[in-house]
Structure formats: C-alpha cells, structure tokens
Amino acid sequence: MQNYFGEIAGLLTAVFWTVTSMAFESAGKKVGSLAVNLIRLVMAFFFIGIYSWIARGFFFPSDATAFQWQWLVLSGIVGFVIGDLLLFQAFVVIGARISMLVMSLAPPFAAFVGWLVLGEVLTLKNWLGMAVTLAGIVIVILKREKTEHNGSVVRKIKSGYSATGILLAVGGAMGQAAGLVLSKKGMGSYDAFSASQIRVLAGIAGFSVLFFFMKRWPRVWSALKNRPAMNRITLGAFFGPFLGVSFSLLAVQHTETGVAATLMAIVPVLIILPSVVIFKEKVNWKEVFGAVITVTGVALFFL
Structure with a gap:
C-alpha cells in the first residue's frame, strides 16, 4: 500500500474535487463566484493551519525557504486567482459537470507548459493523447441540429453549451496546469499541506x-x-483547497506527475452520477461516452 501512496492520493483528489466542484457550483449561483473564491480560501487557510500545527507544530509555514515561497506564491496567483476565478465562473455559466470535463485538458496543458518552460520531451503518443482528449470533449460539447431553410432541411453542428462558459473552463484548465508545474518546481520535498497554505495565502492576497x-x-x-x-x-x-489541493501535491510528490494527473482527471466520470441525482441533470449516452473518451485520452497521454 505504501508503494502506491501517490496513486491513492491522486484517486482521493479526484473524489475530493468532485465534491468541491458541486458545492461551489451551488454556492456560486447563490452569492456569485468571486465571493465564493475569497471566502473558501480564507477557510482553507485556517483548515490547513490547524492541521499543520497538530502535525508539524507550525500554524504558519515559516520554515519554508525563500525559493519555495517565491515559486509557490507564483503558483497560487496563477492557479487560484487566475485559474479558479475563470473556473468558478464557468461553474455558474455551464455547470460543474461540463466545466470539469473541459478541465480534463489541464494534464495535457501541464505537459505542454513543461515542454515550453522546462524543455521536457513530448512523444508522438503524448500528442495522440491530447488529440483523443480533445475529441472526447468535442463529442460532449458539439451537437447536430436540424433547421428548415427555404423548405429544405439544413443540418448544422453547433455547441450545446455557452461558448463563454467553455472558454472560461479552458482558461481554468490552463491556470491549473501552469499552477501545477510551478508548485512542483517550488515544493520539492517540502510538506504538501504547508505548500498548499502558501499557495492559498497568495490566492487570498490576489483576490x-x-x-x-x-x-x-x-x-x-x-x-x-x-x-x-x-x-x-x-x-x-x-x-477543495484543504484536502483536494494538498492531496494533489502529495500525489505529484510521491509518483510521476503524469500518473498523478491522469488519476486526478477522472472527475468528469465521477461527477456524472451525483449531477443526475443531486442537480437532476439529464445526461445522455453521448455525454457519458465523451467523458470516458476524454479520460482515456488523458491516460494515453501519460501512461
């Protein structure tokens, strides 16, 4: 079991993010996504602080180095302020289920950022995985629509969801991807929960x-x-920012980034059942198929 600690952390992260995405969708529709963003970060700061004080004797991450602070603060601004600001608004516009499906682009985006910034190599299989991931998302988002024009039936392919919402979710995926790369660079072997607290603090300041x-x-x-x-x-x-983000850092700390990202990317499949039961959303076979294809693409990209 100890040998698979990172993999287990990745799976738990997916479960945690499923819960938090649905909770924030509901809250955002009541009070607005901006207010939700700031309040949840302040709460998370104290959740992490109490845990760290019990586990490590530090309420505040004062033992982090200047190097760790520099990169983790940057990660918090990019991931929380920019990425989550866009994602939470996407929750309000198109819902958590479709938003988290588009967020499956985060792992490929992370590898792409690593390729650009760190010079990491992308293989043909990596590019194929990205294409399959995109195909799965397109299957869900696009639909064929019949219309009559001058007495003849015209079939058009159009988005079944708000283009603004889709773009917001894509921006959220880019922010999370860049934040993950920056946090991995800055964290090293430092405690994952305290690293999360630094990122949260940066998010609070930014908001x-x-x-x-x-x-x-x-x-x-x-x-x-x-x-x-x-x-x-x-x-x-x-x-979310307490358990989910901290366990995501534990996952990338104890296993390959690609493996962790793949396991964390199964949220679009996990979220289908609670979306139907709690929010009474209607999900057709095409959307289920598209979600499975998307996750398969992420797995192909990394494994």
Whole structure:
C-alpha cells in the first residue's frame, strides 16, 4: 500500500474535487463566484493551519525557504486567482459537470507548459493523447441540429453549451496546469499541506487586491450572511483547497506527475452520477461516452 501512496492520493483528489466542484457550483449561483473564491480560501487557510500545527507544530509555514515561497506564491496567483476565478465562473455559466470535463485538458496543458518552460520531451503518443482528449470533449460539447431553410432541411453542428462558459473552463484548465508545474518546481520535498497554505495565502492576497479595485467587498459581507451558501462554501473549502489541493501535491510528490494527473482527471466520470441525482441533470449516452473518451485520452497521454 505504501508503494502506491501517490496513486491513492491522486484517486482521493479526484473524489475530493468532485465534491468541491458541486458545492461551489451551488454556492456560486447563490452569492456569485468571486465571493465564493475569497471566502473558501480564507477557510482553507485556517483548515490547513490547524492541521499543520497538530502535525508539524507550525500554524504558519515559516520554515519554508525563500525559493519555495517565491515559486509557490507564483503558483497560487496563477492557479487560484487566475485559474479558479475563470473556473468558478464557468461553474455558474455551464455547470460543474461540463466545466470539469473541459478541465480534463489541464494534464495535457501541464505537459505542454513543461515542454515550453522546462524543455521536457513530448512523444508522438503524448500528442495522440491530447488529440483523443480533445475529441472526447468535442463529442460532449458539439451537437447536430436540424433547421428548415427555404423548405429544405439544413443540418448544422453547433455547441450545446455557452461558448463563454467553455472558454472560461479552458482558461481554468490552463491556470491549473501552469499552477501545477510551478508548485512542483517550488515544493520539492517540502510538506504538501504547508505548500498548499502558501499557495492559498497568495490566492487570498490576489483576490483581496482584485476586490479592492472592483469594489466587491459588499458582496462578500452579503455572502457571509447567506447560511445555505456558507454551508456549501465550507464543505467546498474543506474538500477543495484543504484536502483536494494538498492531496494533489502529495500525489505529484510521491509518483510521476503524469500518473498523478491522469488519476486526478477522472472527475468528469465521477461527477456524472451525483449531477443526475443531486442537480437532476439529464445526461445522455453521448455525454457519458465523451467523458470516458476524454479520460482515456488523458491516460494515453501519460501512461
């Protein structure tokens, strides 16, 4: 079991992200995605701090080096402020299920960033995996529609979901991919939970500056008074930036990045059943098939 610690952490990350994505979709529709982003990071900071104080004797990651702070702060800004800002708005526009399907592009994007920044080699199989992943997403997103024009039937292929929502989710995938590469570079052998806390702190600072210029603080105070939304944000914060992000760092720390990313990318399949049961979404066979193809593409890309 110890030999597969990284793989188990990757699988648990997928489960945690399934829970948190649904919780944040519901909360975001009640109080807005911006307020959800900031509140859940503040909660996560204290969740991690309490855990670290019990486990390591450090509430604050004061034992991290300047090098680790530099790269993890950058990772937090890119991953949390930019990536999650776009992703959470995608939750509101197109829902968590489709957003997390598009987020399956994060592992290929991460490898692509590694190729550009770190000079890592991409093989023919890697490129094929990226193509299969894209194909799976296209199967779900696009649909054929029949229309009548001048008495004749015209068949058009169009997106079944908001183009804005899809682009927001793609931006979220890019942010998460870049954040993962930067966090791996900065973390090294440092404690994964404390590394997450540094990233969370950077996210809080980034959103605070953003809220100051956008004058959104009243929305935060209003969100804090919304009990149903706060219950969902608390649930999402516990399973997302506390457990989910920390376990994702444990996964990349204890196994190959590609293997960890592949296991974490099964969220689009895991989220289908709760989306049907909780949100009463209608899922057809084409969407299930597309989700499976997408995950298969991610696996082919790395394994």
